[in-house]
Amino acid sequence: MDYFNKGDLVRWTIGHATYAAHPDKLVGADPIYKYGIVMQVSEKDPLAIVVHSYGSDEHRLIILNGGDDVIEVMSKGGLGG
8 A cells, every 4th residue: 555745646546448347247447547746645544635636627636545545656756754
Protein backbone atom coordinates (compact mmCIF):
# COMPACT_ATOMS: atom_id res chain seq x y z
CA MET A 1 0.00 0.00 0.00
CA ASP A 2 1.39 3.39 -0.97
CA TYR A 3 1.53 6.17 1.60
CA PHE A 4 0.95 9.65 0.34
CA ASN A 5 2.61 13.04 0.72
CA LYS A 6 1.67 16.52 -0.42
CA GLY A 7 2.87 17.07 -3.97
CA ASP A 8 2.70 13.43 -5.07
CA LEU A 9 1.39 12.81 -8.58
CA VAL A 10 -1.18 10.02 -8.31
CA ARG A 11 -3.59 8.17 -10.55
CA TRP A 12 -6.68 6.18 -9.65
CA THR A 13 -9.05 3.92 -11.52
CA ILE A 14 -12.48 5.36 -12.36
CA GLY A 15 -13.69 2.47 -14.53
CA HIS A 16 -12.73 0.14 -17.34
CA ALA A 17 -12.89 0.50 -21.12
CA THR A 18 -13.60 -3.19 -21.68
CA TYR A 19 -14.64 -6.19 -19.63
CA ALA A 20 -13.87 -9.89 -19.85
CA ALA A 21 -16.88 -12.16 -19.42
CA HIS A 22 -16.64 -15.21 -17.18
CA PRO A 23 -19.49 -17.64 -16.43
CA ASP A 24 -20.36 -15.94 -13.14
CA LYS A 25 -18.91 -12.42 -13.38
CA LEU A 26 -17.39 -9.62 -15.44
CA VAL A 27 -13.77 -8.62 -14.88
CA GLY A 28 -12.59 -5.14 -15.83
CA ALA A 29 -9.80 -4.77 -18.38
CA ASP A 30 -8.14 -1.66 -19.82
CA PRO A 31 -8.52 0.62 -16.77
CA ILE A 32 -9.55 4.24 -17.21
CA TYR A 33 -7.47 6.54 -14.99
CA LYS A 34 -7.77 10.05 -13.57
CA TYR A 35 -4.64 11.93 -12.50
CA GLY A 36 -4.00 14.53 -9.85
CA ILE A 37 -1.67 16.11 -7.31
CA VAL A 38 -2.04 15.36 -3.58
CA MET A 39 -2.98 18.62 -1.86
CA GLN A 40 -3.66 17.34 1.67
CA VAL A 41 -3.08 14.14 3.67
CA SER A 42 -5.27 13.40 6.69
CA GLU A 43 -3.46 13.51 10.04
CA LYS A 44 -5.73 10.73 11.38
CA ASP A 45 -5.63 8.42 8.35
CA PRO A 46 -2.54 8.60 6.10
CA LEU A 47 -4.47 6.84 3.31
CA ALA A 48 -7.13 9.60 3.18
CA ILE A 49 -6.12 12.37 0.76
CA VAL A 50 -7.46 15.41 -1.07
CA VAL A 51 -6.33 15.49 -4.69
CA HIS A 52 -6.49 18.27 -7.26
CA SER A 53 -7.75 16.32 -10.27
CA TYR A 54 -7.01 17.67 -13.71
CA GLY A 55 -7.80 16.74 -17.27
CA SER A 56 -8.92 18.19 -20.55
CA ASP A 57 -12.55 18.15 -19.42
CA GLU A 58 -12.44 19.24 -15.76
CA HIS A 59 -10.45 20.46 -12.76
CA ARG A 60 -11.67 19.72 -9.23
CA LEU A 61 -10.77 18.59 -5.73
CA ILE A 62 -11.44 14.91 -5.02
CA ILE A 63 -11.36 13.06 -1.68
CA LEU A 64 -9.84 9.59 -2.03
CA ASN A 65 -8.94 6.82 0.41
CA GLY A 66 -6.18 4.31 -0.36
CA GLY A 67 -8.09 1.71 1.65
CA ASP A 68 -11.11 1.94 -0.68
CA ASP A 69 -9.76 3.32 -3.97
CA VAL A 70 -7.02 1.87 -6.18
CA ILE A 71 -4.47 4.70 -6.08
CA GLU A 72 -0.97 4.58 -7.53
CA VAL A 73 1.80 7.09 -6.83
CA MET A 74 3.32 7.99 -10.20
CA SER A 75 5.91 10.44 -8.87
CA LYS A 76 6.85 11.51 -5.36
CA GLY A 77 6.44 15.21 -4.64
CA GLY A 78 8.94 17.48 -2.97
CA LEU A 79 6.66 18.46 -0.09
CA GLY A 80 6.63 15.15 1.79
CA GLY A 81 6.89 14.76 5.49
